[in-house]
Every structure is written in structure tokens, then in C-alpha cells.
Amino acid sequence: EDGHDLWLRYRPVEAGAGYVPTAIAPVADTPTLRIARAELERGLRGLVGAAPAGADRVILIGTPASSPAIAGLDLPLKAAGEEGYLIRSATFDGRSATVIAANRDIGVLYGVFRYLSLIQTRQPVDNLAIVSAPKIKLRMLNHWDNLDRTVERGYAGQSIWDWWKLPDYADPRYADYARANASLGINGTVLNNVNAKALSLTGPWIAKAGALATVFRPYGIRVYLSARFSAPIEIGGLKTADPRDPAVRAFWKAKADEIYKVIPDFGGFLVKANSEGQPGPQDYGATHADGANMLADAVGPHGGVVIWRAFVYSHEQPDDRAKQGYAEFKPFDGQFRDNVVIQVKNGAIDFQPREPFHPLFGAMPKSNLGMEFQITKEYLGFATHLAYLGPLYEETLRADTQARGKGSTVARVIDGDLDGRKLTAMAGVANIGTDRSWSGSHFDQANWYVFGRLAWDPDASSRDIAADWAKMTFSPDPRFVGPVVDLMMGSRETVVDYMTPLGLHHQMGRSHHYGPGPWVAGGERADWTSVYYAMAGPDGIGFDRTARGSNAVAQYAPAVGACFADLRCVDEKDLLWFHHLPWDYRLKSGQTLWEGLVTRYSRGVAGVDAMGKTWGDMAPYVDAERHAQVTAFLKIQRREAQWWRDASVSWFQTFSQRPLPAGEALPPQSLDYYQGLSFPYAPGI
Numbered sequence: 001e002d003g004h005d006l007w008l009r010y011r012p013v014e015a016g017a018g019y020v021p022t023a024i025a026p027v028a029d030t031p032t033l034r035i036a037r038a039e040l041e042r043g044l045r046g047l048v049g050a051a052p053a054g055a056d057r058v059i060l061i062g063t064p065a066s067s068p069a070i071a072g073l074d075l076p077l078k079a080a081g082e083e084g085y086l087i088r089s090a091t092f093d094g095r096s097a098t099v100i101a102a103n104r105d106i107g108v109l110y111g112v113f114r115y116l117s118l119i120q121t122r123q124p125v126d127n128l129a130i131v132s133a134p135k136i137k138l139r140m141l142n143h144w145d146n147l148d149r150t151v152e153r154g155y156a157g158q159s160i161w162d163w164w165k166l167p168d169y170a171d172p173r174y175a176d177y178a179r180a181n182a183s184l185g186i187n188g189t190v191l192n193n194v195n196a197k198a199l200s201l202t203g204p205w206i207a208k209a210g211a212l213a214t215v216f217r218p219y220g221i222r223v224y225l226s227a228r229f230s231a232p233i234e235i236g237g238l239k240t241a242d243p244r245d246p247a248v249r250a251f252w253k254a255k256a257d258e259i260y261k262v263i264p265d266f267g268g269f270l271v272k273a274n275s276e277g278q279p280g281p282q283d284y285g286a287t288h289a290d291g292a293n294m295l296a297d298a299v300g301p302h303g304g305v306v307i308w309r310a311f312v313y314s315h316e317q318p319d320d321r322a323k324q325g326y327a328e329f330k331p332f333d334g335q336f337r338d339n340v341v342i343q344v345k346n347g348a349i350d351f352q353p354r355e356p357f358h359p360l361f362g363a364m365p366k367s368n369l370g371m372e373f374q375i376t377k378e379y380l381g382f383a384t385h386l387a388y389l390g391p392l393y394e395e396t397l398r399a400d401t402q403a404r405g406k407g408s409t410v411a412r413v414i415d416g417d418l419d420g421r422k423l424t425a426m427a428g429v430a431n432i433g434t435d436r437s438w439s440g441s442h443f444d445q446a447n448w449y450v451f452g453r454l455a456w457d458p459d460a461s462s463r464d465i466a467a468d469w470a471k472m473t474f475s476p477d478p479r480f481v482g483p484v485v486d487l488m489m490g491s492r493e494t495v496v497d498y499m500t501p502l503g504l505h506h507q508m509g510r511s512h513h514y515g516p517g518p519w520v521a522g523g524e525r526a527d528w529t530s531v532y533y534a535m536a537g538p539d540g541i542g543f544d545r546t547a548r549g550s551n552a553v554a555q556y557a558p559a560v561g562a563c564f565a566d567l568r569c570v571d572e573k574d575l576l577w578f579h580h581l582p583w584d585y586r587l588k589s590g591q592t593l594w595e596g597l598v599t600r601y602s603r604g605v606a607g608v609d610a611m612g613k614t615w616g617d618m619a620p621y622v623d624a625e626r627h628a629q630v631t632a633f634l635k636i637q638r639r640e641a642q643w644w645r646d647a648s649v650s651w652f653q654t655f656s657q658r659p660l661p662a663g664e665a666l667p668p669q670s671l672d673y674y675q676g677l678s679f680p681y682a683p684g685i
Ligand code: BDP
Pocket: 152, 153, 194, 195, 272, 311, 350, 351, 378, 685
């Protein structure tokens, strides 16, 4: 087993588990229902074996429109909506039956995956009454894939898009990819990097995207493209990309028309503008709203959307980069077209192991705000550190913006419930590549999985999702599931401990972001350095975002901001994100800040030891090949966690000037040694 089967392994259930072979009633012949039927056959055959002729149990799948039998059952399908499904135990023709029904074919496919997952996770299937519909409309992956098949911040090999052979040859992996995504309900994919090339919008490349769209269509997945804002100049022969210029507007309209001719269900454009050197409307004195609306007008008539990223920070460096997204977008609330989604990263800096929720959530009630999570682990140890991101996503989604009083969670902002928004979105920066295991490591598959599940239901529990994933991917044996789910649930906090405890952030190596680099200083921009964020000095450590400092807390709802600013209220997990404190500041534990910091770094290392031990005990339940890879990766993680701890402690001790707490080992190398390490060809830059 090399992990290629993901969570769709369909290995036989144990004898005596109570599942019986079941026949499948005839299914209408549409592209999606054909796939649904094939999946059901494949799953049932693998899990419980083929049904004998005349089996006394039957499964009925379809829509009222495609199946008179289902129409005849008169099911309450309204609750299933456009993409949801209903699964019911019933009696049909005197036989005991399971009905998987939906209003549209895609709902049937989703329902089939759900039904199979019930068996995979060993839940009873005899008495079902399930109705499920996604709470978020656009559930998307963002690929940061370049046209030369490198992947920005990708740690799973090359891009799975073999652009060179497209559109003539469609690798079978594309269908496998679509199938895996459909099993989670993901319904959109942005094919190319947000740091986009205009070339991807030229005829030959539109044809390549079109070939992928053809493969994805029956799986309910729409294709989107990242658009480079200056494309009118680069491929349109114009002198400007000013969104107010009629020729520029005409270029984008014609471009949209051209794309929709090839891809009639094209999803739309994702845009990174005026951020990290990318072109954008501000280059012409226009605003983000001007830029987004121009593109929205081009794709709107075709039913397309524009997803405009709020990850911006300008060339004039403000006092605090964390404030910039809010500063640039909040004033334009209500000025974006209905088919624009503003895609906001979970936190205000950049996908750190921990960030407080982004202050834009809840602050733009008259705009569509979408969530952007990172699935690829740019800041959490690449592919070789085991970090289950479910708790990170859940922590953000459950955070209370208090925008409309208590209970105004981020989940309710992005599922549209809080402000009555219809166009809702959640995106994940993909961790998929040509690696046999798809994601660079077996446990990184869980991050793709949990992202998809939370995009369907942002209120779901990351622990429950971890349990489903572990059962389906490895083994449903409770002796395996219990310890491994605990291991997964603690893994992200362990990474926080050894990398950036107590609210520290952005302490990694320059550019490649591999390993510790708390000493990173100088260069192009202060806010690309570690020292800017830690603000360590003889007086203490931490970034003061209270009114005495950058006052970033003022961007939150008053009650939330007041809590962050108040040392008696702020959670210690966010302490140094919001406060600059003396080394002798007393933590809740009674330790000084310096002692608590060191203790947490060490706790992180111990956490990896514990994961290694647990995983070792799991050998009886896991095939040798996957067990060995996880074991090897945990050894890498152990070594690197120690390195993070030692390098960070050495560096910060130069400021704290205090001894290590009793029992803490001295770093084995000098600070010079850690600072001298270099990593040419670190992956994913
Ligand atoms: C940062 C990455 C950079 C991306 C950027 C983005 O380091 O590679 O281009 O985010 O989101 O996390 O645009």
C-alpha cells in the first residue's frame, strides 16, 4: 500500500460485522449517475462482496427526474437543496431497500460516497434517515501550480497537471483526482498559481483547462483560473490594465466570452492583486472594488464569479502588516458586485501555525467573504511533520467575531448565515502533487480530507472527521482509532509548541520557510523578517498590537478587541501576538514568560516523542509500507523539532539573559552554528 487509494480503499469488512451483499437497482444513464453507480459497485464489491442473483436487499439511487421508482416514493427532497442528498431505509417491491436520492445527479454521487463511508466507518446502515446539504456554496481547492509543473509551496512532487500533454492526453489521474474531491463534496478547482502568468489565459492554455474541465464536469467540479491583472498588456497588446479604461474592459469581456465558448461552465477568476509585487488596480489609482467589479462584469453574464483575495500588503510599509487587509477592504464594504467573493486568509499575517482569526470576518456584512485556508504545510513543517490541521481550521471557524453579538462565529460569516449572504465560499490551498500518496505524506491526506468535510459543514467536529479519516484510511479497529485520533488532535499544538509558542509568529527561515530563523533581519522589507514580528529585546518579547502599539485590536468588534488587549482576558495561546511583555512577566502557571517559553519549546519536542511512541505501537494495525514511511517521517520531525527548540532558545536567550529553567538541557550547538545552516534547493519555493 502506497497511499494512492486515499480514504477510498474499500477493503473487506471483518466477518460478522453485519453488512450483507446488496443488489443495485437499474440506474438512469447520465454521465454523473454512471459514475455514481460504478462507485457504488466498486465500494460494495470491495467492502462486502458482489450481491448474488436475487439478493433480498436492494439499493435505489437517482433523482425523481431520472427514476420513476424514486419519483414514486415522494421523498421530502426539498431539504437536500441543489447539491445535497437523502439516504433512507425503505421497502421496495417487497424487498428491504436503501434509497439514495437527490434533486440533481451530483447529489446522488455525494450520497453514494456518504453511504459507502458509513460502511467504511462501521456504522449501521439498516435504519437510515439521513439528509445532508452543503452549507457553503463554493467549496474549492486553490492550486498554486505553475505552468512549468513546479508548485509554489508544494511538497508532494510536481504539479499533477501535465500541461505539456494537455489537451490531447488526459492522464487517468485527473479522474481519480475528481473522484477523491467529489467524495468530499469539493465542487471547484483553481488550476494555476495566484502568482499567475498571463499565458494561462491564451487560447492554447484555455484549451488545456478545457480538457480538464471535461474530465471534472461529471464529478460536479468546475474549473477556475487565476488571472493576472496585467494580462491586457501582456497578451492583449494594450498599454494599460486600468480597470476604468474601456479597452481594458473590452479585453476582459472578450476574454471571458472566449473562455466560456470552450468551458461553458467555467467558474470564474481568482485574483491576487497589489500584493507581493503582483499587478493590480492600485497601479492606476483605482481600487480593489474597481478591479474586481470590472472582472465580475465580464464573467457575470455567463454565470461566473470573481474571487478577489484580501491577502494584500502594499509597498508603503505600515506599522503593522496585520492591519493591512482590513484597512484596504473594509472601506469598500457594499461596493463589490454580487458575483464577487473576497477571499480572506484565516489570519491576518500568513497561514502561521496559529493566528487569531482575521479581523475582516464579521467586518464586511454587505460583501461576500470567503475563507482561505492553507492545506499545504508551508509553515507547519512541509510534508514530513505530522500536523493534522483540523483543529486549526476548527479554531478559526468557531472563533466568535461578535459582529452581531455573541455567537457570531466565523463559520456563520462564511456560510452566509450571519448576514444573509447567498454566495459563500471556502478555499483550501491544495497539497496535491504527483507523489504516489498525493499529498507528500499519508497524514497530509487527512488535511485535504478535513478541509473538504468542513467546507461542506463548517460546524462539524474536527475530531469526528479525524476518526472517520483514520478508519477509512488505515483501520476501523478501535485499538487503532482511539490512540491515532488523539495523536492527530494534539499534533498541531505540538508543532505550535516547538515552532512558535505563546502567540509568536513568522519565525522561520527566509524565503523557503524551512526550519527556524528567529534571527532573520534586514533585506527588502521589514515585515518579511522574523525580528519584526518577535520584537525581542532585553526588555521582553512580543508584538504590541494594543492601543499602546499598532492598535490592530481596534479592527475587531469592541468586545473582542478589548479582550485581546487585556492581559486578564487574552488567551495565553495568543499572548505575544497582541502583547510585548517583560521576560519576567508571570504566566498563569506561575512561571515567568522566559521559563514558560522554554518549557513550551521542550514540550513540543516531547510531543513528537510521544507521537513516535504511539505510532510504534500501531504497527499491528497498519500495513508495513505505510507504517514505515510515517515512522521515518516522525524521526525527521523529531530531529527538526529539537532543532527548532534549540535554535529558538539559543537566540532568545541572547535577549532574556536568563538561565534555562531547572532541568532544561542546554542547546548542544552554538547560536552561530544554527545561524550558519543553509538550505539550497529546499522544496516548494
Ligand atoms: C505566502 C506564500 C507565497 C504566496 C503568498 C500568497 O509564502 O508563496 O504567494 O502567501 O498567498 O504564504 O499569495
